[in-house]
Amino acid sequence: MKPRLRFLHHPERRRAAVAGWLLPAVLFLAAGIGRAANVNDFFAQGLADYRAGLFPEAAAAFEKALQQQPSVGALDNLGLAEWQRGHAGAAILAWERAQWVDPFDARSRANLQFARQALQLDPPALKWFEAVSTRLSAAAWLWLTGVSLWVMAGALILPGVFRRRLAGWPQILATLAFCVFLFGLTANLGVVSRGHLGLVIKTDAPLRLTPTRDSEVIATLNEGEPARQLRTRGNYYLIRTLFGTGWIERGQFGLICPEK
Numbered sequence: 001m002k003p004r005l006r007f008l009h010h011p012e013r014r015r016a017a018v019a020g021w022l023l024p025a026v027l028f029l030a031a032g033i034g035r036a037a038n039v040n041d042f043f044a045q046g047l048a049d050y051r052a053g054l055f056p057e058a059a060a061a062f063e064k065a066l067q068q069q070p071s072v073g074a075l076d077n078l079g080l081a082e083w084q085r086g087h088a089g090a091a092i093l094a095w096e097r098a099q100w101v102d103p104f105d106a107r108s109r110a111n112l113q114f115a116r117q118a119l120q121l122d123p124p125a126l127k128w129f130e131a132v133s134t135r136l137s138a139a140a141w142l143w144l145t146g147v148s149l150w151v152m153a154g155a156l157i158l159p160g161v162f163r164r165r166l167a168g169w170p171q172i173l174a175t176l177a178f179c180v181f182l183f184g185l186t187a188n189l190g191v192v193s194r195g196h197l198g199l200v201i202k203t204d205a206p207l208r209l210t211p212t213r214d215s216e217v218i219a220t221l222n223e224g225e226p227a228r229q230l231r232t233r234g235n236y237y238l239i240r241t242l243f244g245t246g247w248i249e250r251g252q253f254g255l256i257c258p259e260k
């Protein structure tokens with residue numbers, strides 16, 4: 001009778017296997033810690049520059065912190081630095097982006113209200129489903145829609161799996177989850193639609209008839225003017241404003257939800 005073969009766990013092989021699993025995890029953790037340290041360094045540098053009255057340097061430091069890790073605090077402070085250096089459009093854009101990330105952030109909301117009153121600017125005109133989508137963050141709407149879908153499916157399927165009649169509370173739960181799901185879909189549609197909203201970030205920005213530098217100027221836009229992006233061509237955006245529809249250079253217009 002032949003002996004039954006078994007794999008022997010050699011100590012050296014075990015150590016090598018453990019090292020093979022641990023090394024990537026350690027490197028990933030170290031990279032995360034290093035990135036967090038860089039963010040904290042840039043954020044602290046931005047605060048120090050702001051308190052010293054070095055507003056361009058503070059804005060640059062907060063920009064670097066955002067490149068490492070987007071955060072509402074960095075966006076709020078970036079807006080303050082840009083406002084102090086006289087870049088009202090960039091300041092309003094930073095606060096709008098902070099509201100995009102966290103609609104409950106009171107600082108950015110108050111700063112937006114103050115800036116628009118000071119400059120006599122209107123906020124972006126929102127459609128009804130876009131206004132609904134501002135109640136929560138984009139990530140929260142996705143989670144709410146996904147969870148409600150799974151709850152509705154579970155309430156409809158599980159009674160059959162357990163051979164029980166679909167009646168009573170499963171029906172009520174499925175109906176409520178379906179309503180939340182539809183509401184979430186509407187809000188997600190608003191999030192996608194709001195992704196085309198933006199602001200003029202340069203003073204006296206020309207709105208052109210065609211996407212060329214030699215084109216006729218339809219209107220001259222002020223910093224902070226809201227607009228809706230319709231199309232992109234080369235280095236230009238086709239936008240719709242209160243003054244009409246025309247083309248503006250990319251460097252003079254910033255989307256509230258920046259392109260990736």
